[in-house]
Amino acid sequence: MRVLARTGLYDTAKYASPSEARMAVLNHFAACGWTLAQVRLELGGQFPASQPSTPTPTGRNA
Incomplete structure (x- = not known):
């Protein structure tokens, strides 16, 4: 699991x-x-393509 992570x-x-x-x-x-x-x-930046977009205050994804 560690290798995968x-x-x-x-x-x-x-x-x-x-x-x-x-x-x-x-x-x-x-x-x-x-x-x-x-x-x-721990995983910040490890899966950059899969990072969920963060909703902005306007409701749009960043």
């Missing part, structure tokens, strides 16, 4: 898509009791 490389026989692999990492962190802030600190 740090590199984004995943076993295609285990996960059908990059999205499923990322979700497995997030589920693992949640099961370990990590907060969202801890996950963001």
